[in-house]
Amino acid sequence: MTVMNGLYLHIPFCVKKCSYCDFYSVPYTRPLAERFIGALETEIGLRSHFFPDGHGSVSTLFFGGGTPSLLAPGTIASILDSIRDGFSVDGGAEITLETNPGTLTPGKAEALLAAGVTRFSIGVQSFERDELVLLDRIHTAEEAEAAVKAVRDAGCRNIGIDLIFGLPGQTAARWRNTLEKALLLEPDHISAYALTWDSGTVLGRAILGGTRPAPREERVADMFMAADTILGAAGYRHYEVSNYAKPGHVCAHNLLYWQGGQYLGLGPSAHSFSGNRRSWNISDVSRYIDVLSQHQLPMEGGETLAEEERRLERLALALRTDTGAGLDLIPASSPVLERLSAENLGSLRNGRFVLSAAGFLLADEIALLLSEEDKKSRTG
Ligand code: SF4
Structure with a gap:
């Protein structure tokens, strides 16, 4: 990729x-x-x-x-x-x-x-x-x-x-x-x-x-x-x-x-992401300037996402787009998928689940539901 x-x-x-x-x-x-x-x-x-x-x-x-x-x-x-x-x-x-x-x-x-x-x-x-x-x-x-x-x-x-x-x-x-x-x-x-x-x-x-x-x-x-x-x-x-x-x-x-690309954020309060690691800069321009005047990175904090967290995040981000989520992130069939399709909130297209405009309105809730189904299907 x-x-x-x-x-x-x-x-x-x-x-x-x-x-x-x-x-x-x-x-x-x-x-x-x-x-x-x-x-x-x-x-x-x-x-x-x-x-x-x-x-x-x-x-x-x-x-x-x-x-x-x-x-x-x-x-x-x-x-x-x-x-x-x-x-x-x-x-x-x-x-x-x-x-x-x-x-x-x-x-x-x-x-x-x-x-x-x-x-x-x-x-x-x-x-x-x-x-x-x-x-x-x-x-x-x-x-x-x-x-x-x-x-x-x-x-x-x-x-x-x-x-x-x-x-x-x-x-x-x-x-x-x-x-x-x-x-x-x-x-x-x-x-x-x-x-x-x-x-x-x-x-x-x-x-x-x-x-x-x-x-x-x-x-x-x-x-x-x-x-x-x-x-x-x-x-x-x-x-x-x-x-x-x-x-x-x-x-x-x-x-x-x-699409889960990596990005570097520069300037106060900017966020960066690479691999499974997210970090963010100091949210104060004066402190930002002071720290950099000592040639140090102006980072305030960071976190490493656990595999499950990253998976949910990838799913939630993918569902926000009109290319939807691939079957690597959700089960190919489940009662939830069938219900969402029956309610015209989304549909399977070319191996991806894509939300409708009405589904977009509920994108975060749907991501959580599908993530639960995905976990169940992987853990049996
Ligand atoms: S305060 Fe500045 S950053 Fe915020 S919305 Fe207005 S112009 Fe944009």
């Missing part, structure tokens, strides 16, 4: 915190960003032997965050140079930059492409003004449209946008409107995420405290199915629970995660 290698770079700066966000990020200041870039370059050098010899080259790089599009194109170019010095990178590697529409101009889009970015993932989230206010986004719907147009006019032919649904007070009609406006922009890839909330975010606390209505589960499920229908009819392949792509535009970096 070919092992795919990916690099994830966490750029931990934002203009301001969005109300629903639980990613690690701090307010952008130039002096801190400059110190961070120095530390990141050190980490790149220290980690250049992460992928075992003979395990191929890096085929995907993903600048995430945070807001990587806050960095100057020259900085992105110099980070990419350091990566190419430390790692073997495929000539045709997918290089994605997460982009906040409030941080992009046509000139910057051109310069980022010239720096080596091949794919933009633009955080549009909604085309409804009051939803963008609720989410505390720094941009308007018009600015989001302008950002998509800017990267396309600059020559990018691999553009993804992110949308979010299941917001407090959001109606089915408003979600449909956002999907239809998204289609008018003709992106190559659309990620549609259901809002998740907990006490760690401003919006989560508002929902838990009762000042914002909790999105109703059945309504969120209807919005998920509406996205499947509307985007499917427009020619997008629903290739993972939250992701849709035009032919030839599946995100290779995402696929690497779901």
